[in-house]
Amino acid sequence: MGRPGDPACWGTGYHYSAVLMPVVFAAFVDALSRPGPARHAPAASVALPALLLPQYPLWQLTQPATWRTEARLTTARRLMDRIPDGATIAASNRLVPQLTDRTEVSVFALPGSRPDPQWIIDDTGQPQSRPIPADQERRLLAEVRNNGYRTAADDDGYVLLQRLPRDARGGAGCAGCTAAWGRGQCTSRSITPVRSSSPPPSARRRRINSK
Numbered sequence: 191m192g193r194p195g196d197p198a199c200w201g202t203g204y205h206y207s208a209v210l211m212p213v214v215f216a217a218f219v220d221a222l223s224r225p226g227p228a229r230h231a232p233a234a235s236v237a238l239p240a241l242l243l244p245q246y247p248l249w250q251l252t253q254p255a256t257w258r259t260e261a262r263l264t265t266a267r268r269l270m271d272r273i274p275d276g277a278t279i280a281a282s283n284r285l286v287p288q289l290t291d292r293t294e295v296s297v298f299a300l301p302g303s304r305p306d307p308q309w310i311i312d313d314t315g316q317p318q319s320r321p322i323p324a325d326q327e328r329r330l331l332a333e334v335r336n337n338g339y340r341t342a343a344d345d346d347g348y349v350l351l352q353r354l355p356r357d358a359r360g361g362a363g364c365a366g367c368t369a370a371w372g373r374g375q376c377t378s379r380s381i382t383p384v385r386s387s388s389p390p391p392s393a394r395r396r397r398i399n400s401k
């Protein structure tokens with residue numbers, strides 16, 4: 191069930207109406223076959239869509255901006271081209287469809303997303319409020335940048351992060367950090383501390399006893 195105040199659930203912007211069109215068309219043909227006021231249906235069927243068209247995405251085809259490629263989009267494509275085929279990646283919601291054909295991609299910060307991906311690409315220039323609020327997404331991005339990931343690129347609002355090899359990380363990686371995505375936050379307490387180069391106390395005791 192949709193939340194009462196959520197326009198994405200109760201508005202028309204995110205709903206698919208194509209499945210209804212065969213039913214509407216069949217009703218239209220049935221109306222034309224009936225005598226009476228139905229004789230005005232052809233004119234109404236032209237006038238009504240013409241009036242409603244500006245409210246729907248199809249109207250964007252008449253706008254010149256629709257046919258221009260934004261500079262930011264060119265930047266996003268260039269950064270995504272740096273991600274190798276078959277890699278695991280967490281990406282901003284709008285970028286996920288561009289990567290599904292050649293990578294194992296999930297939505298960045300979405301609960302249940304694949305932990306510890308090889309790459310992360312996030313749109314900080316035009317953040318969305320889904321799956322978590324923009325301020326929480328910024329905090330999460332800062333956490334993963336400091337815990338197992340290096341900044342491969344930061345251009346025009348797009349941030350591309352690459353996971354470091356385990357022997358080059360400041361900790362055991364960011365698996366615990368990314369596991370906290372479901373809570374919309376990531377804390378340093380979720381990162382496994384760095385292993386000491388000296389043997390643990392139990393190993394030292396065993397070494398002493400064996401002498």
